[in-house]
Amino acid sequence: MKAIGDLITTVIGLIAAIVLWNVFPFDFWSVGGAWETVMRILVFGGIVGSAIGIIVAVVGIVRLMIAGSRR
16 A cells, blocks of 8 residues: 555656646746756756656556465
């Protein structure tokens, strides 16, 4: 059950990161510097991390299903 919960929460995080990417850019004018680039890199990292997490969760679920069918 933990693997299924991990999958669900990671999918929700991926959806949130994609929505955040779509509503970009934020207004960093008052702060100055390269904060827009930093934020884009961080959001992209979140999307990639979520995709990797989904793959790991699916592999975990498949392994549990295979182990359960051997019993």
